[in-house]
Amino acid sequence: MEIEISSVKMLYRHLIFFAVQRCRMSDDLCRLTVKLTSFSHRFGLPLVRISVSDTGVGSKLEEYQYLKYRDDLVLANQWDGMISLATTSVSDSEIHNLNLNLKESNSAGRLTKLPSTTKNGVKFSGTEVSVSISKSLDDLLAEVTCFLQKMILVKIPKVVMELLVGGDDLLGAQTESRIVTIEGSSVYSPVESIKCLEVGLKDYVRKHHTCLSIGENLKGGTGVANSSGSSHGNSQVVEAVVIINEISELFPSSCMREQDMRTEILYFKDFVHCSVAQSSLDALTSINWKSYGLALRSVADHDGCVILEWENLPPHLHIHIAIHCYHRQYPSLPDRNLARKAVKCALDDLKENNQGVLLSTRELKMCDYALDLAKTLARLILSSNDLNFQEECCSLLGVQSQEVNPDSVGNCIREKIISVIGLNDRNSQKHKEAPSFLFEDDCFRKEDFMDEDYQEGEEAYISWDM
Amino acid sequence: MGELSRSTIFFFDQHLCYADIIPPSQVRARIEVAVLNFLKALSSNDPSISDLSLISRNPSNSRVSRGLLTGDSWIFLSHSFCTRSLTRENSAKSFIRVWKVMEMSYQILVQEKRVTQRELYYKLLCDSPDYFTSQLQVNRTIQDLVALLRCSRYSLGIMASSRGAIAGRLLLQEPNKEVVDCSTCGSSGYAISGDLDLLEKLSMETDARYIIMVEKHAIFQRLAEDRVFNQIPCILITAKGFPDIATRFLLHRLCRTFPNLPVLGLVDWNPAGLAILCTFKFGSIGMGLEAYRYACNVKWLGLRKDDINQLVPEECLAPLKPRDLQIAKSLMASEILQDSYKEEVEAMVQSGRRAEIEALYCHGYDYLVKFLATKIVQASYL
Numbered sequence: 060m061e062i063e064i065s066s067v068k069m070l071y072r073h074l075i076f077f078a079v080q081r082c083r084m085s086d087d088l089c090r091l092t093v094k095l096t097s098f099s100h101r102f103g104l105p106l107v108r109i110s111v112s113d114t115g116v117g118s119k120l121e122e123y124q125y126l127k128y129r130d131d132l133v134l135a136n137q138w139d140g141m142i143s144l145a146t147t148s149v150s151d152s153e154i155h156n157l158n159l160n161l162k163e164s165n166s167a168g169r170l171t172k173l174p175s176t177t178k179n180g181v182k183f184s185g186t187e188v189s190v191s192i193s194k195s196l197d198d199l200l201a202e203v204t205c206f207l208q209k210m211i212l213v214k215i216p217k218v219v220m221e222l223l224v225g226g227d228d229l230l231g232a233q234t235e236s237r238i239v240t241i242e243g244s245s246v247y248s249p250v251e252s253i254k255c256l257e258v259g260l261k262d263y264v265r266k267h268h269t270c271l272s273i274g275e276n277l278k279g280g281t282g283v284a285n286s287s288g289s290s291h292g293n294s295q296v297v298e299a300v301v302i303i304n305e306i307s308e309l310f311p312s313s314c315m316r317e318q319d320m321r322t323e324i325l326y327f328k329d330f331v332h333c334s335v336a337q338s339s340l341d342a343l344t345s346i347n348w349k350s351y352g353l354a355l356r357s358v359a360d361h362d363g364c365v366i367l368e369w370e371n372l373p374p375h376l377h378i379h380i381a382i383h384c385y386h387r388q389y390p391s392l393p394d395r396n397l398a399r400k401a402v403k404c405a406l407d408d409l410k411e412n413n414q415g416v417l418l419s420t421r422e423l424k425m426c427d428y429a430l431d432l433a434k435t436l437a438r439l440i441l442s443s444n445d446l447n448f449q450e451e452c453c454s455l456l457g458v459q460s461q462e463v464n465p466d467s468v469g470n471c472i473r474e475k476i477i478s479v480i481g482l483n484d485r486n487s488q489k490h491k492e493a494p495s496f497l498f499e500d501d502c503f504r505k506e507d508f509m510d511e512d513y514q515e516g517e518e519a520y521i522s523w524d525m
Numbered sequence: 526m527g528e529l530s531r532s533t534i535f536f537f538d539q540h541l542c543y544a545d546i547i548p549p550s551q552v553r554a555r556i557e558v559a560v561l562n563f564l565k566a567l568s569s570n571d572p573s574i575s576d577l578s579l580i581s582r583n584p585s586n587s588r589v590s591r592g593l594l595t596g597d598s599w600i601f602l603s604h605s606f607c608t609r610s611l612t613r614e615n616s617a618k619s620f621i622r623v624w625k626v627m628e629m630s631y632q633i634l635v636q637e638k639r640v641t642q643r644e645l646y647y648k649l650l651c652d653s654p655d656y657f658t659s660q661l662q663v664n665r666t667i668q669d670l671v672a673l674l675r676c677s678r679y680s681l682g683i684m685a686s687s688r689g690a691i692a693g694r695l696l697l698q699e700p701n702k703e704v705v706d707c708s709t710c711g712s713s714g715y716a717i718s719g720d721l722d723l724l725e726k727l728s729m730e731t732d733a734r735y736i737i738m739v740e741k742h743a744i745f746q747r748l749a750e751d752r753v754f755n756q757i758p759c760i761l762i763t764a765k766g767f768p769d770i771a772t773r774f775l776l777h778r779l780c781r782t783f784p785n786l787p788v789l790g791l792v793d794w795n796p797a798g799l800a801i802l803c804t805f806k807f808g809s810i811g812m813g814l815e816a817y818r819y820a821c822n823v824k825w826l827g828l829r830k831d832d833i834n835q836l837v838p839e840e841c842l843a844p845l846k847p848r849d850l851q852i853a854k855s856l857m858a859s860e861i862l863q864d865s866y867k868e869e870v871e872a873m874v875q876s877g878r879r880a881e882i883e884a885l886y887c888h889g890y891d892y893l894v895k896f897l898a899t900k901i902v903q904a905s906y907l
Contacts, residue, residue, distance in 0.1 A: 421614055424614075424617070425611060425612065425617060428611060428617050428620075428621055429611075431621055431625075431653070431656070432611065432620075432621055432624055435621070435624045435628045436624065436628075438628055438632075439556070439560060439624075439627065439631050439632075442631060442635055443553075443557070443635065444635055448560075448561075451561060452560065452564055455561070455567075455568045456564060456568060472564075472567070475567045475568065475572065476567065479567065479572050479574050480574075
C-alpha cells in the first residue's frame with residue numbers, strides 16, 4: 060500500500076485523488092478546488108502553492124500515512140516534503156491544523172499539530188491540503204490543466220471541480236481567475252456513468268484532434284463489468300469505452316500522423332485519471348485483438364501513460380480507449396478480469412452497433428467473398444428464363460420488380476450476407492447443429508457427419524483412391 | 526451377418542447414394558431450389574448463410590458391393606456428408622467455387638448447350654481467376670456440385686473431354702450416320718466422344734471374342750498398327766492413362782451389349798497400372814456419386830510378376846518411385862482388392878522395381894502380339 064512520491068506531478072495527483080474520495084464519501088453535493096498561487100520570486104526562485112480543498116468528509120489522516128518521500132535530486136530541488144493540512148468533520152467543533160513532513164521517516168516526528176481554529180458553532184466539513192513547489196507557474200498550470208481536462212471524461216457524482224489561479228501581482232494585490240470548471244453528475248447511476256464516459260471521451264477526441272473537426276465520424280461502444288465482490292456490497296465496476304475515429308479520406312495526409320497508429324489508454328481509478336494498473340495492462344494484452352481485425356505491435360508504458368501501438372491500422376482510422384475502474388465505495392483494488400471483460404464488451408458493443416466496424420481478418424475475407432458470391436447468385440437468377448423463379452427470388456430479397464438488374468440484386472444479396480457476417484461469431488455456433496440437405500433422404504445419418512477439409516493444391520491423383 | 530450385409534448386393538441397394546441422370550429442366554429446378562433455400566435462410570427473421578451439404582467423397586464413405594452370383598464387385602459412396610461453408614476459413618473458397626460452377630451449369634442448361642470440363646476451366650479461369658487456378662479444382666468442384674444436386678455430371682451439361690480411343694473388330698454407327706469400321710481407323714483408332722448421349726445411342730456390331738483394355742496410347746497404337754485384331758479377334762480400347770468417364774461408359778456399354786466377351790487388361794507392372802485397371806473394374810471414389818456406375822469386370826492379363834520373371838531382363842526394370850509406394854499402400858489397404866492382386870502389389874514393393882509394357886520389345890517389336898496370344902490361349906488372366 061506504500062506510495063512513494065517521486066515527482067511533483069505524482070504529489071498533486073495523489074492530493075486530488077484523496078480529495079475526490081472524501082467528496083465521494085460525503086452524502087452532500089461537494090466542491091473541490093485546486094488552486095495555484097504564485098509568490099514573488101524569493102531568492103530568484105519561482106514559488107507556487109498548490110492547494111487542494113474540498114467540502115467532503117473530513118480527513119482521518121490515514122491516507123497520508125502511506126505516502127513516502129523518495130530521495131530524488133530533482134524532487135528535492137522542487138519540494139521540501141512538507142504538507143500543510145487543515146481538516147474538520149461535521150461533528151468536530153474546530154478545524155484541525157497540521158503539518159506533515161514526509162522527509163521524516165520517524166512516524167512520531169512526521170506529524171506536527173498546530174493550534175486549531177474554532178468553527179464558531181457552524182456545522183461543516185472539509186479539508187484543505189497545500190504544498191509549496193518551486194516551479195514556474197506556467198509549467199505547473201499547463202500540467203494541472205491537462206490533468207484536469209482528462210478528469211472531465213468521468214463525471215464524479217455530486218462533485219463540482221474547479222481550477223483557480225491566483226498570484227501577487229506587482230502591486231501586491233491578489234488576482235484570481237478560474238481556468239477549468241468540471242460539473243459532476245447529479246446522482247450516482249451506473250447507466251449515466253458509462254454514458255458520461257462515452258460522451259466525455261468523444262468530446263476529448265474532438266478537442267484533441269482539431270485537424271479532424273470537419274467530416275469526422277466517431278463511432279463508440281461501451282462495456283461495463285461488475286463484480287459482486289465483497290460482503291459489504293462494495294462491488295467493483297469497470298467501465299470501458301472504445302471510440303473509433305474515421306477521417307474522411309479527403310483530408311490532407313498531413314493529418315494522418317505517425318502517432319495515430321497508437322492509442323493512449325485513458326485510465327481512471329475511482330474517478331481520478333491515473334497511471335494504468337498492471338492488472339489492467341495485462342488485461343489489455345490478453346484480449347484477442349485479432350477477432351476485431353487488429354494486431355497489437357507493442358504496449359509501451361511511459362511513466363504510467365500506456366500507449367498501444369497497432370500493426371495494421373488503416374491510416375484513416377484511430378482508436379481511443381478509456382477505462383474506468385471504481386468501487387461503489389472507496390477504497391478499491393482493480394481486477395484484471397473485469398477490465399478485460401469491460402473492454403471486450405465495449406469492443407463488441409461498437410461492433411454490433413456499427414456495421415462493418417472492427418471486423419476480424421476472417422470476417423473481412425468473408426466480406427470479399429460475399430461480393431463474389433452475391434454477383435454469382437445475381438447472374439444466376441437473372442440468367443433464368445423462368446419468371447416465377449425470378450419473381451420469387453426478388454420477393455425474398457425485397458427487390459422491386461422495376462429495379463431488377465444484376466447490380467441491384469447483387470447489392471441486395473451482398474448487403475444481406477455482410478450483415479449476417481456482422482452479426483459475428485456468436486451466431487455461428489447456433490447454425491452448426493444439423494446441416495440441411497437440398498434433397499431429403501432418410502438414409503442420412505447424423506453420426507456420419509464428417510468435416511472434410513479441402514486440400515488445396517494436392518496433385519491429381521492417378522492413385523486409385525479406395 | 527453384419528459383415529455379410531456390408532458386402533452384398535443387398536447392402537448396396539440400401540446404402541447406395543447415387544447421382545441421377547435427369548433431363549435439363551429437372552437439373553435447373555434443383556439449382557433453383559438451392560438458390561431459393563439460400564435466399565430464404567438469408568432473408569429470414571434469424572438470417573444465416575447456409576452451408577452446402579454434400580455427399581462426402583472421402584474413402585471412409587465408400588462401400589464395396591459384391592454380386593452374390595457373378596463375383597462382380599464395385600465400389601460406391603454411401604450417405605455420409607461433408608459441408609462447404611462460407612464461414613469456415615478452410616472451405617470458404619470451395620463454397621464460392623460450388624456456386625460459381627452452379628451458375629455456369631445453370632446458364633449452360635438455359636442455353637441448351639454442353640461444354641467440356643476443359644472449356645469450363647478456361648471460362649472460369651477468365652471470369653474468376655481468384656477462385657480457379659487449375660483444372661483439378663474445376664473437376665473437383667464439378668464433383669462437389671454432383672454431390673450437392675445429386676445428378677450426374679453429364680446432366681449438368683458438362684462433358685468429360687474424352688481422350689479415349691477404340692479400334693478393332695467393331696462396327697459403330699451414330700444415329701443417321703455412316704457405319705464406321707473400327708478396324709480401318711488406322712493406328713490412332715476411333716476417338717471416343719465425350720458426349721455420353723451420343724455413346725448411348727451408338728449401335729454396335731462385332732465378331733470379336735475379346736475386348737482388350739490397354740493402359741497406354743503408345744501400346745494401343747502399336748497393336749492397332751500391327752492389326753492384332755486380325756490374329757486375335759478382339760476390340761482394343763484405351764483411355765490413354767487414367768480412365769475418363771466416357772471411355773468407361775463405352776467399355777461398360779460394350780460389356781452390356783456383348784456380355785460374353787471377356788475384358789482383358791494390359792497395363793504396366795507398377796502400382797499405377799494396377800490402379801488404372803482397378804478403376805475400370807471397380808470404379809473410383811474420385812468420380813464421386815458416379816463411381817459405381819460404369820464398373821466392368823476387367824481381368825488382369827498382364828504384366829504380372831510371372832511375366833516379369835520369365836520375359837523381362839533385369840536391366841529393363843526401373844526402381845519404384847515414392848509415388849508408386851503411396852499408391853501401393855492405398856491398394857493394399859483396400860478391402861475390395863482380391864488376394865491375387867494384393868500378392869502382385871506385394872511383389873512389386875518387395876522387389877522395389879517396376880516394368881513398362883514396352884520392356885517386352887527386347888524380344889522384338891512383334892513380340893507383343895505373340896505375348897497376348899499366348900496369354901489368351903493359356904487363359905492366364907486374374
